[in-house]
Amino acid sequence: MERPDVDDPGRVIAAVSERLAERPGDDAAHETRARALLALGRLEEAEADALDAVRLDPEEVRYRELLAEIQSRRGEHRDAAAEYADLARRDPRQVAWTVAEAAERIEGFDAAKGVDAARRAVRLDPQSFDAQLALARGLVHLGDAAGALPAAKRASDLRPADRAGRETLADALWLAGHEADAFHEFRGLAHELRAGDRTRLVAKARTLYRARSGWLGHVVASLPALFSVAFRRGWLTVR
Secondary structure (H helix, E strand, O other): OOOOOOOOHHHHHHHHHHHHHHOOOOHHHHHHHHHHHHHOOOHHHHHHHHHHHHHHOOOOHHHHHHHHHHHHHOOOHHHHHHHHHHHHHHOOOOHHHHHHHHHHHHHOOOHHHHHHHHHHHHHHOOOOHHHHHHHHHHHHHHOOHHHHHHHHHHHHHHOOOOHHHHHHHHHHHHHOOOHHHHHHHHHHHHOOOOHHHHHHHHHHHHHHHHHHOOHHHHHHHOOHHHHHHHHHOOOOOOO
16 A cells, blocks of 8 residues: 555545555554544544554554553543553663653652652663653652752753753742742743743742732732733842
């Protein structure tokens, strides 16, 4: 069969569906269709095809990675974590799978197990930014300031310009009681992030500011639009 145009997911799906009708049980075809469906955001259908690919060839790592990615996109973080954990057990040298397991467990509100996975990743590769970041995030979720701040600083040292690392460092600084430094970090990031991420970050800064300000600060913080302008222009400080 002629290879379908990979830049046109719709054509890929149509061509692969024809192939599967003629040759059921083609695991590679299920993978191809799953990736095309994923590109279109048709996550439930993509997961069904990825599961078929795994069922037909359980030992193919590529299929299991794809399944975990789709499950993560669907918000099935516990299932994705289990897939990544299984992959990591098969080849412990692959730090990325252990980091992915940690991230999924943290997203799935299982921060303690996420921290355990992140610690394993850090032991495997102490110079891994992703491992240190996952550890810092997990410890922030657990409220462990004593552990979170050093991990966040190590991540920041490894990749100083990374925005996710800088936000996690700000979270850890706030948790550790360094509110002024955290507020400064939040403000620096607010000028760099896109609308959705910026809204989330400004909301954090607003919560911090309200907790550390007097009655006038409470008035400013109670007006989101006013706070956002004043915050980004540097008119507000936290001591």
